[in-house]
Amino acid sequence: MAELERILADLTALTEMVNSGEAGLPAIQRLVELVQRAVESDGASFVEFGPAGGRVIAGSGAASWALGRQVDQADSLVDDDHLERVVEIRAEEIPTPLGKQLAGRGVRRLIAVEVEVAGQAVGLLRAYFSEDSPAGELRRSTLALFGAVAGHLYADNRGLPVYADAPAVATLADAIVVVGPDGAVRSWNPAATVVMGRTAGAALGRPLPVPLPAVGQVVEHRLRDGRWLQILVTALPGGGGRVVTLRDITEAHRREQARELFVAVTSHELRTPVTVIKGYADTLVDHWGELDEAERRDAAERLGQRAGDLARLVERLLSAVGDGSGLAAPMPLPFDLPEAIRTALADLPVETRRQVQVELPDMLPKALGERASLATVFAELITNAIKYSPPGSPVELSSVVDIGTVGFRVADRGIGVRPEHVERVFERFWQAESGSERRYPGVGLGLYLVRRIVERQNGWVSLRPRERGGTVAEVRLPRADLGAGEA
Numbered sequence: 001m002a003e004l005e006r007i008l009a010d011l012t013a014l015t016e017m018v019n020s021g022e023a024g025l026p027a028i029q030r031l032v033e034l035v036q037r038a039v040e041s042d043g044a045s046f047v048e049f050g051p052a053g054g055r056v057i058a059g060s061g062a063a064s065w066a067l068g069r070q071v072d073q074a075d076s077l078v079d080d081d082h083l084e085r086v087v088e089i090r091a092e093e094i095p096t097p098l099g100k101q102l103a104g105r106g107v108r109r110l111i112a113v114e115v116e117v118a119g120q121a122v123g124l125l126r127a128y129f130s131e132d133s134p135a136g137e138l139r140r141s142t143l144a145l146f147g148a149v150a151g152h153l154y155a156d157n158r159g160l161p162v163y164a165d166a167p168a169v170a171t172l173a174d175a176i177v178v179v180g181p182d183g184a185v186r187s188w189n190p191a192a193t194v195v196m197g198r199t200a201g202a203a204l205g206r207p208l209p210v211p212l213p214a215v216g217q218v219v220e221h222r223l224r225d226g227r228w229l230q231i232l233v234t235a236l237p238g239g240g241g242r243v244v245t246l247r248d249i250t251e252a253h254r255r256e257q258a259r260e261l262f263v264a265v266t267s268h269e270l271r272t273p274v275t276v277i278k279g280y281a282d283t284l285v286d287h288w289g290e291l292d293e294a295e296r297r298d299a300a301e302r303l304g305q306r307a308g309d310l311a312r313l314v315e316r317l318l319s320a321v322g323d324g325s326g327l328a329a330p331m332p333l334p335f336d337l338p339e340a341i342r343t344a345l346a347d348l349p350v351e352t353r354r355q356v357q358v359e360l361p362d363m364l365p366k367a368l369g370e371r372a373s374l375a376t377v378f379a380e381l382i383t384n385a386i387k388y389s390p391p392g393s394p395v396e397l398s399s400v401v402d403i404g405t406v407g408f409r410v411a412d413r414g415i416g417v418r419p420e421h422v423e424r425v426f427e428r429f430w431q432a433e434s435g436s437e438r439r440y441p442g443v444g445l446g447l448y449l450v451r452r453i454v455e456r457q458n459g460w461v462s463l464r465p466r467e468r469g470g471t472v473a474e475v476r477l478p479r480a481d482l483g484a485g486e487a
Contacts (some may be wrong), residue, residue: 002168007038007142007145010037010038011033011034011145011149013196014027014030014031014034014149016030017030018153018156018158022159023153023156023158023159024158024159024160024162024420024437025057025058025091025159025162025419025422025423026158026419026420027153027160028046028057028058028150028153028160028162028478029058029060029419030149031046031058031125031146031149031153032044032045032046032058032059032060032063033060034146034213035059035127035143035146036061036127036140037061038142039127039130039135039139039142039143040139041061041062041127041128041139042061042062042106042107042128042129042130043059043060043061043062043063043064043127044059044061044063044125044126044127044472045058045059045060045063045066045126045127045128046058046059046115046123046124046125046126046150047071047124047126048122048123048161048162048163049121049122049123049124050161050163052479053069053070053072054070054071054072054123054124054325055069055070055071055163055424056068056069056071056151060171061128062105062106062107062128062130063126063128063406063422065105065402065476066460067462067464068423068460068461068462068463068474069460069476070455070460071098071124072096077112081410082229085113085144085147085158086111086112086113086140086141086143086144086147086277087111087112087113088110088111088134088135088140089109089110089111089112089195090108090109090132091103091107091109091110093107093286094256101404102128102331104403104404105402105404105425106130106257106405107126107128107129107255108128108129108130108131108132109131109132109133109134109135109142110126110127110128110129111126111127111129111130111135111140111146112124112125112126112127113125113143113146115116115145115147115150115151115154117151117154117155117194118155118190118191118193118194119190122151122154122161123150123161125143125146125147125150127139132401134317136236138345149437150341155194156197156198158225158398159420162423164255164426165422170382174191174247175189175191175192175194175195175196175244175246175247175248176189176191176192176244176245177189177192177203177208177243177244177245177246177247178236178241178242178244179212179242179243179244180240180241180332181209181239181240181241181265183207183208183212184205184206185203185204185205185206185208186204186205186241187204188200188204189457192246193264195246195247196209196230196246197208197225201406207238208244210223210229210231210246211231212231212233212242212244213231213232214233214235214361215233215235215242216231216234217233218230218232218233218384219231220249220253220346224359227248227250227251227419228248228249228253229246229247229249229356230245230246230247230249230453231244232244232245232247233244233245249397253316253433255437268315273310274307274310276295277303277306277307277310277413280299280302280303280306281301281303282295284299284303305349310334312385312436331370332368332369332370332457332458332478333368333369333370333371334363334366334367334368334480335366335369335371335480336366336397337364337366337367337406337407337408337477338361338362338363338364338399340367340371340374340375341360341374341378341397341408342358343358343375343398344374344375344378344379344381345358345378345473347375347379348379348382352382352383352386355386355392355393355394356382356395356396356397356399357394357396358397358406358487359396359397359399360398360399360408361399362398363408364399364401364482365401365479365480366406366408366480366481367406367407367477367478367479367480368457368458368477368478368480369457369458369459369477370453370456370457372457373453375392376449376453377450377453377454377475378408380446380447380449380450381410381450381473381475382395382397382410383446384447384473385410385411385412385414386412387473388412388414388415388471389412389413389414389415389470390413393412393413393414395409395410395411395412396409396410396412397409397411398478399442401476401479404479404482405477405478405479406461406476407459407475407476407477408474408475409471409472409473409474409475410474411466411470411471411472411473412466412470412471413466413469413470414429414469414470414471415473416464416465416466416469416470417463417464417465417471419465422462422463422464425447425463426447426448426461426463427448428445428448428451430448446458447463450475454477457477457478458477458478459475459476459477459478460474460475460476461474461476462474463474464469
């Protein structure tokens with residue numbers, strides 16, 4: 001078991017990391033790595049909860065395979081039937097498919113602790129062991145300690161939660177503050193502590209730390225950490241003060257900005273191919289007799305290429321506008337993954353194919369999914385890799401297979417992805433750059449559609465920075481030779 005001094009040193013290093021400004025997902029990933037070392041487990045992971053369930057956002061060791069994977073709330077293992085804060089269970093005793101998945105990868109036992117902020121569950125911290133002996137009280141206490149640290153990271157609201165559409169405080173009650181006639185705070189509820197990041201003891205008797213509008217007015221105020229608050233004031237009877245309601249509207253504000261950006265960017269992205277198509281069409285109509293056969297063929301090929309670009313863009317927009325509720329679920333069937341990838345690669349433009357270095361074996365276990373949609377997934381990942389890489393830079397395509405899944409990796413040597421963005425890139429319309437000075441075109445739909453397509457087939461996709469620069473995208477699908485739920 002790791003010594004107490006080492007655990008304290010690790011926590012100190014994590015604190016310094018956060019204080020230096022590197023919070024959010026990088027801090028959670030570092031915490032997971034520290035957990036694995038502190039409890040001497042074979043792996044560790046962190047699951048973040050959102051309205052649609054959970055997702056593995058950080059993992060190390062024996063849990064790295066699950067990065068990006070959706071997790072059912074039933075797999076949390078921490079519920080009303082467990083009175084203990086830390087739950088310990090053997091993999092074979094887990095009633096959901098998670099038990100088979102872990103046992104198939106050599107995990108015999110795990111311990112888990114639920115992470116809370118103001119009584120609201122925001123995540124789950126787990127440690128995995130290949131040994132079958134009980135973890136022991138010291139390991140359980142250590143995991144609980146790191147779970148509390150994770151809770152503090154989420155309460156700070158600095159880059160967390162990773163799910164931008166599911167802030168940890170969104171489901172909490174509004175922050176309610178009572179201000180006396182003298183402007184001093186008289187009451188400060190628990191939600192105010194979460195929203196403002198200030199305890200009642202630090203707030204009572206002091207002026208309200210945000211602007212105080214007139215009674216009946218609603219104002220929006222931007223905090224120094226970038227979050228937005230909606231402030232509403234009502235009067236107490238008898239002139240005894242005012243009740244101030246503070247509501248975190250950061251996500252609503254972000255969505256409104258995203259909609260405005262989407263309209264602007266989409267207009268630009270649609271205008272470009274349309275302008276080119278019209279230009280070449282006008283050239284052919286007005287100067288047909290002046291062009292030789294080679295020039296006509298070149299113009300026709302460029303028309304076809306731009307028309308294809310326009311068709312793909314429109315298809316992305318139509319796919320992303322709806323929520324998919326009216327679409328029939330694909331029928332999963334076994335298919336040859338290497339052959340499907342090579343077919344999809346052959347459909348890409350010649351210039352794109354030249355940059356792809358293929359390292360695929362002739363034989364892999366068959367994947368279980370929808371082969372037809374794989375071409376869209378593959379094309380989006382390859383196109384993204386090339387777009388964000390220097391001209392002519394090679395893109396490496398390889399396979400990945402383990403006891404439960406089969407898939408492929410796309411690795412580039414481009415600008416890379418920031419650790420805090422590896423989940424946000426899958427959001428609809430999200431882009432790392434905004435405004436008119438963007439270096440890279442696009443409407444922020446490609447990776448959103450990739451994740452949507454893959455997860456409809458019970459698979460998952462993840463992104464991570466590549467060592468020595470670049471990005472690695474990984475797609476995993478269930479193996480066809482396994483039973484349901486064994487991936």
